[in-house]
Amino acid sequence: xxxxxxxxxxFLIIFLVVFLLNVMxxxxxxxxxxxxxxxxxxxxNIVILAILAAVAATLxxxxxxxxxxxxxxxxxxxxxxxxxxxxVRTRLESNTRLTFGLFLFYAFSPLPSNHLFIAYGLTALKxxxxxxPFLLGRTVSYGFWAFTASGIAGMLSYDxxxxxxxxxxxxxxxxxxxxxxxxxxTRIDWQRLFDEKELRWRK
Numbered sequence: 001x002x003x004x005x006x007x008x009x010x011f012l013i014i015f016l017v018v019f020l021l022n023v024m025x026x027x028x029x030x031x032x033x034x035x036x037x038x039x040x041x042x043x044x045n046i047v048i049l050a051i052l053a054a055v056a057a058t059l060x061x062x063x064x065x066x067x068x069x070x071x072x073x074x075x076x077x078x079x080x081x082x083x084x085x086x087x088v089r090t091r092l093e094s095n096t097r098l099t100f101g102l103f104l105f106y107a108f109s110p111l112p113s114n115h116l117f118i119a120y121g122l123t124a125l126k127x128x129x130x131x132x133p134f135l136l137g138r139t140v141s142y143g144f145w146a147f148t149a150s151g152i153a154g155m156l157s158y159d160x161x162x163x164x165x166x167x168x169x170x171x172x173x174x175x176x177x178x179x180x181x182x183x184x185x186t187r188i189d190w191q192r193l194f195d196e197k198e199l200r201w202r203k
Contacts, residue, residue, distance in 0.1 A: 014038060014049070015056045022060025023067075025114055026179055031057050035142045036149035046150065050143035057142075058135040061117045065130075068121025077122075077186065084202060087190035089123040096129055103130045107137020119185045 018035075021028045035053045038044055073082060092099050106116065113134070120130060189200040 010042075011048075011052055015052055018053045018056035019060040022057045022114070023063050025064060025068075025118060028114070030112060031138075032142055032145040036145045039146035039150045044146075046143055046146045049146055050139050053142045054135055054139035057138050058131060061113060061134065062127050062131060064114060065117040065121035065127060068118045069124050072118070073122050073124060081186050081202075084188075084190055085122050085186065086124075089125055092123065092125055092129075099125075099129050100133045104133035104137050107134045108141050115179065115182050118182050122182075122186065 018031055021031055021034065031053060035049060039046055039049060073085075103116075106113065117130075187201055189202045192198050192200050
C-alpha cells in the first residue's frame with residue numbers, strides 16, 4: 001500500500017511539473033527533455049510516463065491557448081487586429097482536417113509548441129480541434145524520446161551522461177524567435193494574402 005501511494009505521488013508530481021511547464025508562454029525547458037530525464041533517472045515505465053506527460057502537456061497547452069484568448073485577444077490587442085486574425089479563423093474552420101493534420105504532424109516533432117498555441121488562442125477557435133491530434137502526437141513523441149534516452153543511458157555509464165543548461169544561447173534565441181513569429185502572425189494582412197496571394201503588412 002505504501003509503495004502504491006508513493007508511486008501515485010510521484011506520478012502526480014510529474015503531471016503537475018509537465019502541466020506547469022506547458023502553461024508557461026516562453027522560456028520553459030522542452031517537455032521531451034524533461035520526460036527523457038525522468039525516464040533515465042528514475043527508470044520509469046515508459047508507456048505510462050509518455051501517456052501521463054502527453055495528457056499533462058495537452059491540458060497545459062490548452063490552458064495557455066485559453067489564456068492567450070482571454071488576456072491577449074480580448075484585452076490587449078485592438079479590434080482591427082482581432083478582425084484580421086479572424087480571417088485565419090474562418091479559413092481553419094472551413095478545413096478542420098487540415099487543422100487536425102497540421103497539429104498532429106507538429107506534435108510528432110520535438111519543436112516547441114508554446115508559440116503555436118498562443119497564436120491559435122488568438123484566433124478564438126475551438127480548442128477541441130487541436131486537443132486530440134496534439135495528445136496523440138505527443139504521446140508517441142514522448143515515448144520515442146524516453147525510450148531513446150533510456151537506451152543511450154543504458155549503453156553509457158551514468159557519469160558519462162552530462163546535461164547542458166536549458167538556458168544556453170540557442171534555447172533563448174529560439175524562444176525569442178518564437179515570440180517574434182507570434183507578433184508577425186498578428187501583423188500579416190491575412191485577407192490580402194488569402195484573396196490576392198500577396199504578402200503585405202497591416203498598417
